[in-house]
Amino acid sequence: MLGRAIRTEPRLFIIGTIGSSLFGLLVIANAFVVGAVIGNVVVPAFAEHRAGTGELVLIAAAFIGIALLRVASIFGRRLGAGYMQFRLQARYRRAVTRRYLALPPAWHQRHATGTLLSNANSDVEAAFVPIAPLPFAVGTIVMIAAALVSLFLTDWVLAMVGVCLFPALFGLNLVYSRRMSPRQIRAQQLRGKVSAVAHESFDGALVVKTMGREADESRRFAVHVSELRDALISVGRLRGAFDPVMDSLPSVGTLAVLLLGAWRLQSGAVSVAELVSVSFLFTVLAFPVRAIGWVVAELPRSVAGWERVQAVLGADGDLAYGSAAPARTGPAEITFDHVRFSYGDGTEVLHDVSFTVPAGRTVALVGATGSGKSTIASLAVRLVDPDKGTVCIDGTPLPELSVPALASAAALVPQVPFVFDDTVRGNVTLDREGLDDEVAWSALRHAQAEGFVAHLPEGLDTAVGERGTSLSGGQRQRLTLARALAGRPRLLVLDDATSAVDPRVEAAILASLRGDDSGASILVVAYRRATIALADLVVYLEDGRVVATGTHTELMATEPGYLNLVTAYEQAEAAREEDSKVIA
């Protein structure tokens, strides 16, 4: 993963690494300058009670010069690494969301919204978190190598302190990371749990409140909160144990240098300058060494994130599109020919379904819950492909049509309306070509939405908010219906699309569709009798099979199942009236 990241952004990685290495070398240089100044300038000057101006200028220039170079190296290191991280994150976010747009609805149905959101957001972020300290870590390795070399050149005894100290720092970092990551993973899981409980409890607020169960819900929540609290405390305790030790180890090194240095000084093996340099070096080295720890610590999270991102990028099941254009204009004819369909788990929900919606006609799909009506609606606009059999528009199998050809031919209005975070206009036209305000208003009129849109503060320009939260359910349904009508589809598929609309308004919508001479063929999934009455033809389904096709009157006469279904409301009423009489 890291390798691929480097190959994707080699320039930024090189800039970052060079900057970081330079920074490391300058840290060492600074230590030796400090030592030289103390040993070779300060000590003699204090002894002779005299300091030359030239020396002072030189010292100032040396410190400031090193500082300037360090600033340059910091720019290189941090901007190189940071830009690399941000660019990679943006790149993979684009790639992941492109897959979302390309993958078929069946794939989307298999994945929870929350998961897909975190794939594009936190997983991509986690995957590239170690990128930022990576050049720093590489630079640190360069620095440690250089430090060891300079230590050995100075004095082998003092170098031994480094030889002991660096591996100790490394080892400690490794142990820390290894012990930390399971704790952090657990904390993350518990966070998810807390969030899930809060979501559910707030979603069911009305039930919680009307049953007076607030206290019990709070207790249920508190159990998860205290688990999370304990996990976070355990994370904190580990950190609390590690941090002070990591801070103190270099100090121990410095003290060792002081003691050993004094001994070596006595024997004349090192100078005061060298002694000061080496002890200064140990105080400033500790911090960069931790950069390696950061990379290591983030790796498990990063790998997990990367794997989840890869799962999305590698997902297949894309629908292939042809290049055919519609065979003709005017209302479309749609034919289901021996269509079979099963969901991912292998249960077949449609068995050998055949029927035709003749051009310009309205066909109602009627059947009990689970009889396969919505699946047929999805197949009609090719949200999914059948396992066997074909769906054709005007004789052309749907997979042969191009994306724009399909989108302009058939429009689906789903059961649950989806509204974009956009204006009313944007929601109706979707920036499709040739859809001006006149078309939008006309579509809104047919969908019985003209009235409420005209009353919105800014008419077509009113922003409806995320998921259309400023609108009622019925208004959202009418808006999505207008969206479908605005594209002047040749086939309109209504999947119980007016369920949240008031009956009176629904009647007006249906009348308007019926009276519209532009003439789309209509395939409508319906429960309400008025909706069924609108149809020229009824396709009656039972358990994924077409049981009968005919007019409403015919089916009422010949199909007892159909009769039962359609009259069930009345039967329910009758039963109740009987009951009331009994009570009375």
Added chain:
Amino acid sequence: MSTAVLEKPAAEEGALATFRRGVALSPELRPGLIGTLALALVSMAGRVAVPIAIQQGIDRGIRAPGGPDLGVVALIVGLTLAVLVVSTACGYAMTRRLFTVSETALGALRSRTFRHIHDLSMLHQQSERRGSLVSRVTGDVDQITQFLQTGGVMLLLTSGQLVVTTIVMFVYSWQLTLVVFAAFLPAVIIIRLFQKRLAGVYRIVRERTGTMLGAVAESVVGATVIRAYGVAGRTGQRLDTSIDNLRVAQQKALRTSVISFSTGELAAGVALAAVVVVGLLLGVDGGLSVGKLTAFLFLVTLFIQPVQIATEVLNEAQNAVAGWRRVLDVLDIEPDVADPDAEGVELPPGPLSVRFADVSYRYPGGPVVLADVDLEIAPKTRVAVVGETGSGKTTFAKLLTRLMDPAGGQVLLSGTPLTSVRFTSLRSRVVMVPQDGFLFDATVAENIRFAAPELTDGDLERAFTELGLADWLAGLPLGLQTPVGERGEALSVGERQLVALVRAYVADPDLLVLDEATSAVDPATEVRLQRALDTVTRGRTTVAIAHRLSTAQSADEVIVVDAGRVVQRGPHTTLIRDEDSIYAKLFASWLEQTR
């Protein structure tokens, strides 16, 4: 919009004010604070131990008159080691206490906020705000703990380090200390300026993160529509723009923070140079020892760290403070419907009557939804409230169950004003079945026990049988133990209503308020629902907010609401006679739909 209540702009209140407000609301933070601070102080001492050892080692050991004195150096090193061990141990003890206390306090804050949100009527009045209410007890608190665990402790420790370092510097040489201050002063001013800019840039990063998340969510939730309308190109463009906007903002934030960080680095260089130059001049006259000057160079590096760490953790700190503020703001909202608790009374036993005395309701700042409603419902009657969408019938139900209080007038149950009834009594006697029949992600049995935790499986089965649902229950794969899935999605809409109805039945209320679902249910379930409803409502006062006029038809009495007023009242058969009445029209249109 009421958005303002929940999302105040970040700049409204200072970080310190938030901190004070937060500490006041989290008493868990206080105990042992002095002990923790004492430990922090000792652990700080470890940070300056090494420079002091260097100074002592050089002046008394290495440069001892008569050559390096190893014994003295060994003694100093030994003492310092001891100090280090003690301070490290104290550091551990301190962070341990700090994390324990702060996580305990934040956990308690989560729980308290959770409960408080449940007490706010905002939760059910504005369902679209639920997501942001959830983040009050999740993401917002997470931000605080994340900051505390990383940047926060570091900031605290380095601030202490700054103080201790300054003291030691002053002891060694006040002149050099002033030199260090002078060298850092411009840097501090510049960094402060950058901090302000940085705060602005980070705010933009947060905003753009939100926009990007919104765009991603839309592409995921709307996947079907995007495909059906062939508008993937348009959506893709929006995504790319939001992703790139975020990247540009992140890079700008990074640049700003690097410049700020570099200023500190440069100041450290200048300070080193100035200390050496001035130190030399001072030392030449015998005013300073070699050891002290050397120690000073070490101290300068300790001095710069806090400043730089402060810049680095600024973003986290701001996120944390903003998160804290959002949590506190929610806690500050007074519940508009308060439990009279100890001062409250119990509802009188037996069937309940309902009286609305000149009741009116309006949303704060909004139009009047219900006006001058004055009516009485006798005990054990079954009443249907009908009216078009937006007529005020749902408000009627919410006032009746005291999910809201009226703006004017009074609601009384059996003569007792609703506002004086203790919640425990109210919620056990008055139960509402909401539209969507919300189910928890648990088994059928657990969902029903939500209303009456003491019931056995046998009791539950009996309830199903009494409601004529035994066959339905038997048809479930695991019977009572069948999991219903998230929000009950493993069941159909109608089946969810069935379970919700059984739940209301076992609660055995004296007043049942039904908010009928608008969406159609498949006929077989519909029949079951109607039968069950009959049994549930028998013998209790029932108020149904009816969307299906079949409910009104079979009710003892119908109340017709139009534009916030009760316009008609009476049994169905009487109301239907006046052909020009609102009810007659509603009924005619409904008939047209079903026949």
